[in-house]
Amino acid sequence: NNELRVGKSAVSDRESQHENSKRTGREMLQIIDENQAFTPLMSLYMKNKWFLEDKGFDYNVVAVFGSQSTGKSTLLNSLFKTDFEELAKGKRQQTTRGIWCDCAQDMDVLVLDVEGTDGRERGEDQDFERKSALFSLAIAEVVIVNMWENMVGLYNGANMGLLKTVLEVNLQLFGKNRGSKTLLYFVIRDHVSSTPIEILGSTVSNDLERIWSELSKPGDLSNEKLFDHFDIKYTSLPHKLLQQSKFDEDVSALRREFSDPSCSKYVFKDIYKRSIPADGFSRYMESVWEKVVTNRDLDLPTQQELLAQYRCDEISASVLVPFRETVSRLRNTLEDGTIKSDLGSEMNNARITLISQFDEQASRYLNSVYTKKRIQLLNIVDTELHGLYLIQIKNTIDICAIEFETKAKALLDELNENTTITDFQFDINLLGEESMQSSLKDCFSSIIESQKKNSMSHLKNVIDSTKIEDCDWKFDGDFSNLESKIDTVSIRLRKSQLEKTITQTIDTFYDHFSNQISDIINEASPDMWEQILEVYVNGCKIIEKRLNVFISQLGVHGLGYNAADEPDYKKYLSMELDLANKKSRQLLFDCLLKVCREEFNENILILKLRTKFEEKFRYDSNNIPRIWNAADDIDGQYSIAKAESLKLLPLYASIDISGIQKNSLLKSTIGSPDYFYSPVEKDLVKTIVLKKYNMNSNLELLSEHKQREFSKRASREMDQLFLDSKRSVVSQSSQ
Numbered sequence: 001n002n003e004l005r006v007g008k009s010a011v012s013d014r015e016s017q018h019e020n021s022k023r024t025g026r027e028m029l030q031i032i033d034e035n036q037a038f039t040p041l042m043s044l045y046m047k048n049k050w051f052l053e054d055k056g057f058d059y060n061v062v063a064v065f066g067s068q069s070t071g072k073s074t075l076l077n078s079l080f081k082t083d084f085e086e087l088a089k090g091k092r093q094q095t096t097r098g099i100w101c102d103c104a105q106d107m108d109v110l111v112l113d114v115e116g117t118d119g120r121e122r123g124e125d126q127d128f129e130r131k132s133a134l135f136s137l138a139i140a141e142v143v144i145v146n147m148w149e150n151m152v153g154l155y156n157g158a159n160m161g162l163l164k165t166v167l168e169v170n171l172q173l174f175g176k177n178r179g180s181k182t183l184l185y186f187v188i189r190d191h192v193s194s195t196p197i198e199i200l201g202s203t204v205s206n207d208l209e210r211i212w213s214e215l216s217k218p219g220d221l222s223n224e225k226l227f228d229h230f231d232i233k234y235t236s237l238p239h240k241l242l243q244q245s246k247f248d249e250d251v252s253a254l255r256r257e258f259s260d261p262s263c264s265k266y267v268f269k270d271i272y273k274r275s276i277p278a279d280g281f282s283r284y285m286e287s288v289w290e291k292v293v294t295n296r297d298l299d300l301p302t303q304q305e306l307l308a309q310y311r312c313d314e315i316s317a318s319v320l321v322p323f324r325e326t327v328s329r330l331r332n333t334l335e336d337g338t339i340k341s342d343l344g345s346e347m348n349n350a351r352i353t354l355i356s357q358f359d360e361q362a363s364r365y366l367n368s369v370y371t372k373k374r375i376q377l378l379n380i381v382d383t384e385l386h387g388l389y390l391i392q393i394k395n396t397i398d399i400c401a402i403e404f405e406t407k408a409k410a411l412l413d414e415l416n417e418n419t420t421i422t423d424f425q426f427d428i429n430l431l432g433e434e435s436m437q438s439s440l441k442d443c444f445s446s447i448i449e450s451q452k453k454n455s456m457s458h459l460k461n462v463i464d465s466t467k468i469e470d471c472d473w474k475f476d477g478d479f480s481n482l483e484s485k486i487d488t489v490s491i492r493l494r495k496s497q498l499e500k501t502i503t504q505t506i507d508t509f510y511d512h513f514s515n516q517i518s519d520i521i522n523e524a525s526p527d528m529w530e531q532i533l534e535v536y537v538n539g540c541k542i543i544e545k546r547l548n549v550f551i552s553q554l555g556v557h558g559l560g561y562n563a564a565d566e567p568d569y570k571k572y573l574s575m576e577l578d579l580a581n582k583k584s585r586q587l588l589f590d591c592l593l594k595v596c597r598e599e600f601n602e603n604i605l606i607l608k609l610r611t612k613f614e615e616k617f618r619y620d621s622n623n624i625p626r627i628w629n630a631a632d633d634i635d636g637q638y639s640i641a642k643a644e645s646l647k648l649l650p651l652y653a654s655i656d657i658s659g660i661q662k663n664s665l666l667k668s669t670i671g672s673p674d675y676f677y678s679p680v681e682k683d684l685v686k687t688i689v690l691k692k693y694n695m696n697s698n699l700e701l702l703s704e705h706k707q708r709e710f711s712k713r714a715s716r717e718m719d720q721l722f723l724d725s726k727r728s729v730v731s732q733s734s735q
C-alpha cells in the first residue's frame with residue numbers, strides 16, 4: 001500500500017548521484033497516498049532531489065486547494081514549472097486522493113498539490129478533506145484557493161463547504177496558540193465576465209466573514225477575528241484555452257509574486273513562516289500527519305518541541321561520530337604511555353569543530369531545546385575529553401616520576417664516584433670539626449630540589465597545554481600526586497645514599513680498625529677485650545662524627561614527611577642520625593666479629609699458640625734464645641710455656657664484656673641498653689632500616705669443642721718442639 005506515484009522524469013537514486021546537485025524541477029513525490037500513508041522517501045527527496053536539506057529557513061511552502069478538475073495542477077505546473085499530473089483534455093477521469101509534493105524550478109519553494117478535497121461533490125465523506133486541510137495549514141505559509149469565476153458567490157456550493165472546513169480546522173490548530181498567520185490566496189479562474197476582480201474578491205471576503213461568524217467558537221475564542229488568522233489576497237486568470245497568451249502573461253506576473261522577494265506583492269512574508277528548519281521538515285511533516293491521521297490533538301508547539309528534541313538528538317549523534325573517531329585515535333596514541341604534546345590543541349579543535357557543526361544546524365530549532373541539548377552535548381564531549389586529559393596527566397606523572405628517579409640517581413652516582421674520602425681522620429685524638437669537612441657538600445639536597453622542580457614544572461606545562469579553557473578541570477590533586485611519587489622516590493634515594501655512605505665510611509675505616517684489633521689480639525694482655533672494645537667504641541665515634549656531617553647536609557628532602565606539615569624537621573633529622581649511628585655501630589660490631597674470626601681461624605690460632613709457647617720455651621726472660629744443657633729443666637720450662645700458651649684459648653674463646661661496667665668509657669657507650677637498637681624512632685624514620693641487634697648473643701668466638709680440638713693440635717706441635725729440644729741435648733752430650 002506504499003505504492004508511489006512519482007514524476008515521469010524522476011531519476012533513480014543512483015542516477016541522481018551523478019547529477020551535479022542540479023534540480024530538474026520534475027521530481028514529484030506522492031507524500032500522502034490514497035491509503036493515507038506518509039511516504040518514506042521525503043527526507044531523501046529533500047536532500048537529493050530538491051536540494052533543500054541545507055537551506056535552513058530559506059525555503060517556503062505553498063499548498064493548493066479547490067474542487068476537482070478546476071485546473072489546479074495545470075496552474076501549479078505553469079506557475080512553478082512542476083510536473084503534477086493534469087487531467088487529460090476531454091476525459092472525466094477521477095483523480096486518486098492524495099497529496100503530491102514537488103519543488104518549484106529556480107525557487108526554493110515546496111509546492112503541495114492536494115487532490116480530493118471535493119468529497120462532498122462526489123457524495124463522499126469529508127474525512128480526507130479535513131485531514132488534508134489540517135495538514136496543509138500546519139505546514140504551508142500560503143494556501144492557494146482555486147475556483148472558477150462562476151463559483152464565486154455560490155454560498156451554498158461545494159466551495160463554501162471546503163472553506164468552512166479550512167476555517168474550522170485553522171481554529172482547531174491555531175486557536176489557542178496563535179503563532180503564524182496564513183495567506184489565503186484566491187485565484188479565480190476563467191475570469192471572462194466584466195466584473196472587476198475587486199468585486200469578486202469582496203464577495204469571497206463577505207462569504208468568508210459569514211462562515212467565520214457562523215463557526216461555533218469555544219468561549220475564549222469567541223472574539224477572534226478572521227483577519228487575526230488570515231490574510232486574504234485575490235487575483236484572477238483568463239481562460240487558459242481561450243486566451244492562452246494572456247493566461248501565460250498573467251501567470252508569469254503571478255510567478256514574480258512567489259519568486260521575487262523585492263516584488264511589492266511578494267507573498268512569503270515572515271508572519272506566515274512556520275519556522276521549521278529544512279533539515280527537520282520531512283520529520284515534522286511526518287509527525288504532523290501521524291497526529292492528523294490518528295485524530296489526536298495536533299498541538300503545534302508540542303510538535304515543534306518534539307521535532308527540536310528529535311533533530312537536536314540526531315544532530316548531536318551525527319557530530320559525535322567524527323568527534324569520537326578523533327577521541328579514539330588520540331586515546332590509542334596515549335594508551336602506550338606517551339605524552340602527546342599537541343593533545344590540548346587537538347582536543348580543542350575537535351571540540352570547536354563539533355560545537356560549530358552542532359550550532360550551525362541545531363540553533364535553528366526551538367531555542368530552549370537547542371540550549372538544553374547543547375549543554376548535554378558539551379557534557380558528553382567534555383567528559384570524553386577529560387578522559388583523554390586524565391590519561392595524558394597520568395602518563396606525565398608516571399614519566400616525570402621515572403625521569404626524576406633516573407636523573408637524580410645518575411647525578412648522585414656521579415657525585416658519589418667523584419667523592420673520595422681524603423680527609424678521613426682515623427685518630428680519635430685528632431677528631432675535630434675542621435677535619436670533617438666533607439666534600440659531599442649539600443649536593444643531595446640540591447639535586448633532589450632541582451630535579452623535583454623540573455618534574456613539577458614539566459607537569460605544569462603539560463597541564464597548561466592540555467587543559468581546555470572552558471572546562472573547569474581540577475588539577476591540584478595531580479600536583480600532589482606527582483609530589484608524593486617524587487617523595488617516595490626521594491625516600492628511596494636518600495635511603496640508598498645513607499646506606500652507601502655508611503658502608504663506604506666503614507669500608508674506609510676497616511683496614512685501620514682491623515690492624516688495631518690484630519695488634520691487641522697479638523698482644524693478648526689480660527685486659528685485651530677491654531682494649532678492643534675501647535678501639536671499637538672510638539671507631540664508632542669517628543664514624544658517627546662523619547655521618548653527623550653528612551646527614552646534616554642531606555637536608556629535608558626524602559626524609560619521608562611533608563615539610564609543610566611538620567615544622568620541626570630537625571627532630572626527624574636527629575632521629576635519622578640516631579638510627580644511622582646505631583646502624584653503623586651494628587655494622588662496625590659485625591666488623592669486629594669478622595676481624596676476630598679471621599684472627600682465630602684454625603691455622604692462625606695454632607700459630608699464635610705455638611708462637612706463645614716458643615716465646616716462653618725457646619727464649620729466656622731476656623728474650624735471648626735458649627741453648628739447652630743437660631742440666632736445664634727442660635721439662636719444667638715446657639710445662640710453664642705450654643700452660644701459658646693454652647691460657648690463650650679461653651681468652652680468645654669469647655668476647656669478654658665483664659670489663660664494660662668498670663670502664664667509664666665503655667659503660668657510657670656500649671654498656672647502655674640502646675647503644676645498638678631502640679624501637680622508638682623506627683617507624684617514624686623511613687630512610688634507615690634498623691634490625692634488632694643483640695650483642696650478647698654474638699660473643700662466642702670458639703666453641704668448647706673447637707677449643708679442645710685446637711688445644712690438642714697445638715699440644716702436639718708443642719710436644720714436637722719439646723722433643724726436638726730434648727733430642728738436641730742428647731746429641732750434644734753424645735758428641
Ligand code: GDP
Nearest residue numbers: 068069070071072073074086087088089239240
Ligand atoms: P485539477 O484536477 O484541479 O488538478 O485540474 P487539472 O489541472 O487536472 O485540469 C483539469 C482540466 O481542466 C484539464 O482538462 C485541463 O485542460 C483543464 N484546464 C486547465 N486549465 C484550465 C483553465 O484555465 N480553464 C479551463 N476552462 N480549463 C482548464
Ligand code: MG
Nearest residue numbers: 072073085086
Ligand atoms: Mg490535479
